[in-house]
Amino acid sequence: MNKNGKIFVAGHRGLVGSAIMKKLTEKGYSNIIIRTRSELDLVNQDAVAAFFASEKPHYVFLAAARVGGIMANNTYRADFIYENLMIQNNVIHQSYMNDVKKLLFLGSTCIYPKEAPQPMKEEYLLASPLEYTNEPYAIAKIAGVKMCESYNLQHGTNFISVMPTNLYGPNDNFDLETSHVLPALIRKVHEAKERGDASVEIWGSGKPKREFMYSEDMADACVFIMERIDFRDLVKDKTEIRNTHINIGTGKDISIRELAELIKEVVGFEGELKFNPSKPDGTMVKLTDVSKLSELGWQYKTELEEGVVCTYNRFLKQNVPSVGS
Ligand code: GFB
Numbered sequence: 001m002n003k004n005g006k007i008f009v010a011g012h013r014g015l016v017g018s019a020i021m022k023k024l025t026e027k028g029y030s031n032i033i034i035r036t037r038s039e040l041d042l043v044n045q046d047a048v049a050a051f052f053a054s055e056k057p058h059y060v061f062l063a064a065a066r067v068g069g070i071m072a073n074n075t076y077r078a079d080f081i082y083e084n085l086m087i088q089n090n091v092i093h094q095s096y097m098n099d100v101k102k103l104l105f106l107g108s109t110c111i112y113p114k115e116a117p118q119p120m121k122e123e124y125l126l127a128s129p130l131e132y133t134n135e136p137y138a139i140a141k142i143a144g145v146k147m148c149e150s151y152n153l154q155h156g157t158n159f160i161s162v163m164p165t166n167l168y169g170p171n172d173n174f175d176l177e178t179s180h181v182l183p184a185l186i187r188k189v190h191e192a193k194e195r196g197d198a199s200v201e202i203w204g205s206g207k208p209k210r211e212f213m214y215s216e217d218m219a220d221a222c223v224f225i226m227e228r229i230d231f232r233d234l235v236k237d238k239t240e241i242r243n244t245h246i247n248i249g250t251g252k253d254i255s256i257r258e259l260a261e262l263i264k265e266v267v268g269f270e271g272e273l274k275f276n277p278s279k280p281d282g283t284m285v286k287l288t289d290v291s292k293l294s295e296l297g298w299q300y301k302t303e304l305e306e307g308v309v310c311t312y313n314r315f316l317k318q319n320v321p322s323v324g325s
Contacts, residue, residue, distance in 0.1 A: 001059055001102070001226050007032045008057035010042060010091055011064030016106060016164070018171045019219035020061050027223065033057060043083055048090035052098040060095050060103040061222060062088065062144075066137075067108075070203075070282045072178035073134040084140035092147050096157050103159040104226055105148050107141040107245065109211075109288050110134045111163060119251065119289035122163075122243045131283045145245050153241060158231045162222065165249035165288050169215030169307065170314040181256060182212055185263045186312055193269040200264075200271060203279030206257035211249050211287050214307035217300040221248045224298045233296075249288035250300045266308050 001007070007024065011017035012034040024032060033055055040051050042064050066076075066083040073080055088105065095103045112120045113128040125145070130138045141163075148159035168182040176184055185202070192200040225246065234244040254262075260273050293299075302310075 001029070001223075003028055004031055005029075005058040005101070006056065007059045007061070008055065009034055009061045009063065010087075011062070013171070014063060014065075014067075015167055015169060015172050015215050016218055016222070017061070017063035019169060019215040020063060020222055022216070023219040023223050042090055043086040045086075045090050048094050049097075052094035056098055057095075058101050059226060060091065060100050061226070062091050062103060062105045063222075064091070065106065068173070068178045069180040069184065070133050070280055073137050074132075074280065077136045080134075081136035081140050084137060085143060088140070088144040088147065092144065092151065092159065095159070096151050096155055101158065102226060103148070103157070104222055105144050105159060105161045106222070107145055107161055107163045108137070109163050109165050109247065109249070109286055110138045110283075111142050111145065112286065114283055116286070118285055119287040120247070121289040122245055122247060122292060125243055125245070133280055133282050149242065149244055152231050152244075160225060160229065160231055160234070161245035162225060163245055163247050163288070164218050165211040165213050165247075165286075167213055167215050167218050169311055171215075172311065174315065181210065182259065182263075182308070183311070183315075185260055186267070186308070186315055189260070189263050189267045189269045190312070190315070192271055193267055198271050199274045200260075200269065202256065202260050202273050202275050204256065204275065204281040205277060206260065206273070206275045207255060208281045208283065209253040209255050209285045209287070210259070211251070211253040212259075212304055212307070213248065213250050213300060214302035214310075217302050218248060220301070221293065221298050225296075229296060246293055246296070247288040247290055248293060249290050250304075251288065251290045252304075253285070253287045254304070262305060262308060263312075266305070266312050 114131040116124045145161045151157045172183040173179045
C-alpha cells in the first residue's frame with residue numbers, strides 16, 4: 001500500500017474498523033476517507049456508486065457489516081442476510097468499477113460447516129451444512145468470498161478475503177441481547193458484582209469452545225496483508241482457483257465456562273456461574289487453522305487474559321450505564 005494512497009475504511013466506527021484506523025494512523029497512513037452511516041448508507045446502491053465515482057479510493061478495507069452474537073444472528077435473520085449482501089455487493093462491485101488497487105473483505109469463521117474437522121482449514125469451506133443459528137450471516141459472507149475470487153478471476157482485481165475468529169476489544173458492542181459472548185459476559189459479571197448478586201447467568205451449557213482474538217491484533221493482520229500479500233500469492237492450484245481466503249486467529253480455544261471464570265477473576269466477582277440451557281449453545285467447537293497466515297509471516301501478540309483486562313478497563317472508562325440507571 002502506498003503511504004499517500006487514498007484508503008477507504010468502510011465501518012470505521014466498529015470493533016475492527018476502529019482498530020484498523022488506529023493501526024493505519026500509527027503506521028503513517030494519512031489519506032484515509034471515512035463516512036458515517038448517516039453520510040453514506042452502504043446498503044444503498046446509488047449512494048455507494050456516487051461515493052466511489054467522486055472519491056476514487058485506491059485501497060478499501062471492507063469492515064462494515066451487520067454483526068452480532070448468537071441471539072442477534074438467530075433473531076434478525078433477514079436483516080443479517082439482506083444488509084450484508086447489499087453492503088458487500090455494493091462496495092466490492094464499485095471497487096472493481098472504480099479501479100481500486102486492492103480490497104480486503106472481512107468475513108468470519110462461521111462460514112465453515114458446523115461439523116467441520118478441527119482445526120478448520122480454508123479448504124473446508126462448503127464441505128457440509130452450516131450451523132443453523134448464523135446460517136444467513138454465513139451465507140452472506142460466503143457470497144462475499146466467492147465474489148472477491150470471481151472478480152479476481154474474471155476482471156483481474158486484487159481482492160482478498162480474511163476470516164477472523166471471534167473478535168473482542170475496545171469499541172465492542174456491550175448490549176446484552178445483540179452482543180457476542182465476551183463483551184456480554186464482561187458486562188453481566190461487572191453488573192452482578194456491582195449489585196452484589198450471588199450468581200450470574202451464562203447462556204447455554206458452558207461447554208462450547210471458542211477462540212478469541214483481540215481486535216488490535218486483527219487490525220495488525222489486516223494491514224499486514226494489505227501491505228504485503230497479493231491475491232496471486234494465495235493461488236496454489238492454478239487449474240481450479242478456490243479457497244484463496246485467509247483465516248485469522250490464535251489457534252487456541254477455551255470453553256465458555258473457562259471464559260466466564262477468567263472474566264470473573266478479572267472483574268473480581270466471587271459469585272457463582274448459573275448456566276441457562278434454554279439459550280442456544282451454537283457450534284460446539286470452531287477453532288481456526290492458522291497455518292496459512294503463519295506461513296505468510298504473521299502471528300498474534302495479545303494473549304486472552306491481557307486482552308480481557310484491556311477491554312474491561314475500556315468498558316469501565318466508556319461509562320456504560322450501570323445497573324438501574
Ligand atoms: O459470541 P457468540 O454470541 O456467538 O457466543 P457464536 C455464543 C456462545 O456463548 C454460545 C454462549 O455457546 C452461547 O450459549 N454464551 C453464554 C453467550 N452466555 C452468553 C451471553 O450472555 N451472550 C452471548 N452472546 N453468548 C457468532 C456468530 O457465533 O460468532 C456470528 O453468530 C459470528 O455470526 C461470530 O460468526 C464470530 O460464537 O456462537
